[in-house]
Amino acid sequence: MGISSALELMSLAVRIRTKTIWRNNIITKILIFLKYLFGKIKEKNSELLEMMPFVWRAGLIALGYLFLDFISLVLIANSSPFGVIMKGLLMLAVIFGTVATVYQLYLLQEGGQKLADGHLDEKIPEQKFFLSSFRKHARNLNNIGDGMNKAVSERMKSETFRTELIANVSHDIRTPLTSIINYTDLLSKLELQDETAQGYIAVLSRQSTRLRKLTEDVLEASKASTGSMKVEKMPMDLQVLLQQMEGEFAEKFESKKLIFLSNLPESPLMILADGRLLWRALDNLFNNIFKYAMPDTRVYLNAEIRNREICITLRNISAVQLNISAEALMERFVRGDRSRNTEGSGLGLSIAQSLIELQNGAMQIAIDGDLFKITLSFPEFSENS
Numbered sequence: 609m610g611i612s613s614a615l616e617l618m619s620l621a622v623r624i625r626t627k628t629i630w631r632n633n634i635i636t637k638i639l640i641f642l643k644y645l646f647g648k649i650k651e652k653n654s655e656l657l658e659m660m661p662f663v664w665r666a667g668l669i670a671l672g673y674l675f676l677d678f679i680s681l682v683l684i685a686n687s688s689p690f691g692v693i694m695k696g697l698l699m700l701a702v703i704f705g706t707v708a709t710v711y712q713l714y715l716l717q718e719g720g721q722k723l724a725d726g727h728l729d730e731k732i733p734e735q736k737f738f739l740s741s742f743r744k745h746a747r748n749l750n751n752i753g754d755g756m757n758k759a760v761s762e763r764m765k766s767e768t769f770r771t772e773l774i775a776n777v778s779h780d781i782r783t784p785l786t787s788i789i790n791y792t793d794l795l796s797k798l799e800l801q802d803e804t805a806q807g808y809i810a811v812l813s814r815q816s817t818r819l820r821k822l823t824e825d826v827l828e829a830s831k832a833s834t835g836s837m838k839v840e841k842m843p844m845d846l847q848v849l850l851q852q853m854e855g856e857f858a859e860k861f862e863s864k865k866l867i868f869l870s871n872l873p874e875s876p877l878m879i880l881a882d883g884r885l886l887w888r889a890l891d892n893l894f895n896n897i898f899k900y901a902m903p904d905t906r907v908y909l910n911a912e913i914r915n916r917e918i919c920i921t922l923r924n925i926s927a928v929q930l931n932i933s934a935e936a937l938m939e940r941f942v943r944g945d946r947s948r949n950t951e952g953s954g955l956g957l958s959i960a961q962s963l964i965e966l967q968n969g970a971m972q973i974a975i976d977g978d979l980f981k982i983t984l985s986f987p988e989f990s991e992n993s
Contacts, residue, residue, distance in 0.1 A: 673698065673701075673702070676694065676698055677695070677698055679694065680692075680694035680695040680698060681695075708738065709739070712736070712737050712738075712739065712742045713742075715732060715733070715736060715737070715746070716732070716742065716745060716746060716749070718732075719731075719732035719746065719749050719750075720749060723749060723752065723753050723756075728753045728754075728756050728757040728760070729753070729757065730753075731750050731753070732746040732749055732750055733746075734746050734747055734750070775827060775830070778823050778824075778826060778827040781819075781823050782820065782823055785816060785819060785820055785823065786820075788812070788816050789813070789816045789817065789820065792809060792812045792813045792816055793813070795809045795812075796809050796810075796813060825955040825956075825959065826955065828888075828955075828959055829955045829958055829959045829962065832959055832962030832963050832966065837885065837963075837966060839882045839885060839966050839967065840882050840884075841880045841881055841882055841967065842880070842881075842882075842883070843878055843879075843880055843989050844878070844879060844880075844881055844883050844886075845876045845877060845878055846877040846878070846879050846881075846886075846911070846918060846920070846986070847872050847873070847876055847877045847911065849883065849886065849887065849890065850870070850872060850877075850890070850909065850911065850920070851870075851872070853887075853890050853891070853894055854868060854870060854909070856891075856894075857894045857898065860898050861898065861907065864898065864901070864903050865903045865904045866897075866898070866901055866903065866904075866905065866906070866907050866924075867905070867906045867907065868906075868907045868909070869906055869907065869908050869909070870908075870909040870910075871908075871909065871910045871911070872909070872911045873911060873912065873913070875913075877911060877913070877918050877988075878988065878989045878990065879918055879967075879969075879986040879987070879988065879989050880967075880968075880987070880989045881967040881969070881986065882966075882967055885963045885966065885967065886963070886964075886967060888959075888960075888963055889959070889960040889963040889964050890960075892956040892957070892959055892960040893922060893956075893957075893960050893982060895956060896956050896957060897922065897924050900924075900926055900927055900928065900980070901924040901925060901926065901927060901980075902924075902925045902926060902927040902978075903927070905924065905925040906924075906925075907922070907923070907924045908921070908922070908923040908924070909921070909922055910923075913988060916987070916988045917985055917986070917987060917988060918985065918986045918987075918988050919983060919984070919985050920983070920984040920985075920986075921981065921982070921983050921984075922981070922982045922984075923979060923980070923981045923982075924979075924980055925978050925979060925980070926978045926979075926980050929978065930975050930977075930978060930980065932975075933975070934972075934973040934974060934975050937957065937973060937975070957973070964984060967986070968986070968987060969984060969985060969986045970984070970985045971983070971984055971985075972985075
């Protein structure tokens with residue numbers, strides 16, 4: 609060890625004992641200069657720094673590290689103990705910066721995952737971010753959560769208001785409509801000699817009945833779509849329900865010369881569902897076939913079990929050209945018969961879909977030329993599931 613190195617070590621020991629090691633050394637002077645320089649730049653160009661891309665900021669930090677590392681290497685080459693200290697401090701700074709950056713990225717990732725999972729009320733702690741870019745990103749995620757929470761609340765209020773409005777209006781319509789139907793029925797029982805008056809009464813009876821059905825469909829569609837219907841699920845054999853539905857519509861299909869062909873397995877098709885709501889959904893689907901199927905054609909019903917899922921398929925040939933997409937046909941008040949020659953509200957398919965989804969089922973429509981196909985799927989129920 610040379611005399612100069614021994615003198616530097618003695619000087620270092622004296623400074624450590626007198627607690628003045630950080631005063632008047634080259635490292636402190638460099639750090640003070642960099643702090644002063646950065647303060648001036650931030651004071652005059654704060655907006656520029658905020659606008660500077662994060663990659664550029666990282667590049668500047670890397671250049672600063674390389675500069676200080678070069679100085680430490682120069683000091684070490686000159687056998688100065690301050691170079692070793694400076695090198696150690698730089699390594700500690702790199703370790704601390706890496707761990708802190710990874711931790712902040714973890715907080716952002718965790719906050720984004722909670723937001724994706726629907727936990728909109730949980731906030732990311734912005735005070736834990738020392739980098740302005742990360743803090744700004746955390747604030748943006750929190751604002752997104754607040755916006756989504758507000759939108760969901762407004763949507764729920766709107767849905768509740770709509771349901772109440774439809775229920776109140778439907779009730780107000782049904783009250784006078786019941787009177788119209790009753791008085792029309794009384795008029796039809798009178799032995800009127802005027803054939804024109806009898807024709808008017810028949811029109812009143814038919815249209816008032818149609819209006820009552822439309823009112824009920826609108827109310828049911830609103831309840832089904834908002835999930836406000838009471839669902840009482842219990843194990844049931846879907847095969848039995850399909851056979852009952854086939855018998856229910858046998859006379860209707862025969863009057864339109866529709867040949868109904870069913871292919872049901874011998875084993876039970878057990879599902880967990882509300883029989884009343886499922887009957888209503890199937891009734892809508894079979895009625896849709898009766899109204900819009902081409903006479904003198906076949907209607908196919910197929911049921912099978914695929915990967916612990918029960919799939920029901922209904923197929924028929926449409927009497928009118930289906931110049932509409934399957935997605936549009938599922939919308940409310942939309943019918944495949946654009947000429948509106950048949951009676952209907954355009955709510956049957958929408959109601960059926962909502963009722964099936966309330967029971968953890970799925971409904972899909974496919975159109976291929978004039979072929980109309982409906983596929984229902986339900987999870988298979990077993991005692992062990």
